Amino acid sequence: MSLKKRVAILISGRGSNMGALIEAARAPDYPAQIVGVFSNRAAAPGLDVARSEGIATASLAQSRFETRQAFDDALTAVLEEWDVDFICLAGFMRILTPSFTNHWLGRAINIHPSLLPAYKGLDTHARALADQVSEAGCTVHFVTPGLDEGPSIAQARVPVLSDDTPDTLAARVLEQEHLLYPEALRLLCAGDVTYRR
Template identity: 50%
Template sequence: MPGTNSCRCRFVVLVSGRGSNMRAIVQTLRERELPAEVCAVVSSSPRAAALGWAREQGIATEVLPHQDYASRELFDAALAQAIEAYRPDYVLLAGFMRVLTTGFVERFNGRLVNIHPSLLPSFPGLHTHQQALAMGVQWHGCTVHFVTPVLDHGPIIAQGVVPVLAGDTPADLADRLLQVEHRVYGEVVGWLARGQVTLDAMQRVQVRGVANRSFILPSDGGY
C-alpha cells in the first residue's frame, strides 16, 4: 500500500509551464520527510521552465512534444507508456495544458489527480479568474480532485479558498490563489503518500485522520 513504512509512494508529475505547483510538491515531500518521491517530471513542451528546475533537483525528466503526434490518442498512448516506465502510484497534473482522452484517464483510474483554479463545480475550463470576477463572487479558490473523463470533474479531495477583493484583476486573483494552491496540493500529496485517501462506494473521497479538507488564506488584516 502506498505510504506505508515499507513502501515509498511514487509520483509522476505532468507539467506544461513553470511548474510552481510541482516545485511545491517536491519541497513538501522533502521538508516533511514523507515516505514518497517524485520519480519523474513529464512535459508536453520542451520549453517548460519546470524541466530545468526538476533536472537541477536530480529528478528524471521526459519531453513528449504533442505536435509530434498525429492525434490525441497517439499522444496519450505515448504519454502513458512514458509514465508507466516509472511505475508510479499516482500521476499528478500540475499545470498540464492538455485535455486527456477517455482511454488515458481510464487507464490511470483512481491514480490521476489534478488541481484546478476554481471551486469546482463552479467555473470549469479556462479563464477561471475572469469568470469569477464576471460573476461577482466574493470567494474564489482551487480544487484538487481525482480526474474522470468529464473535464474538470471528479471526486474532490480538497479545496482552498481566497477572498475576492474590490478592484481585483484576474492577475491579482491568480497571484493570491497561487499561495493556497501550493499549500493544498502539498497537503493532498502528503495524504496520498501516507495512504490516507480512499474512495467510498459513492465515489466520494475519504481522508483518514483528516476532519477538515478546506484551506483558507490566512487573514493579514486586509481581508
C-alpha cells in the same frame, strides 16, 4: 514507515505547483517521492527545475503523433517505465483521452484554480470576478474523463477583494495552491483518501 509512493508530475510551463510538491517531498516523513516530471513542451522551464533537482524528465510533442490517443499511449509508456503509483497534473495544458484517464483512474489528480464545480475550464478568475462572487479558491480533484469533473480531495478558499483583478486574484489563489496540493498528495499517498465512483 512504509515505502514512499512513486509520483510523476505533468507540466506544460514553469511548474510552480511542481516546485511546491518537490519541496514537500524533501521531508523525511512525507509519503511520496517525485520520480519523474513530464511535459508536452520540451521548452517548459519546469523541466530545467526538475533536472536541477536530479529528477528524471521526459517530453513529447503532440505534433509527433497522428492522434491524441497515440500521444497518450506514449505518455503512459513513460509513466510505466518510471513505475509510478500516482500522477499529479500541475498546469498540464492538455485534455487527456478517456482511455488514458480511465487507465489511471484513482491514481491521477489535478489542481484547478476555482472552487469546483464552479468555473471549470479556463479563465476561472475573470469569470469569478464577472459574477461578483465573495470568495474564490482552488480544488484538488481526481482526474476523470470529464473535464474538471472528478471527485474533490481538498479545497482552499480566499476572499475576493473589491479591487481585485484576474491577476491579483490568481496570485492569491496560487499561494493557496502551493499549500493545498502537497497536502492533498500527502492524504492520497498515505491512503487517507481514495477514489470512489
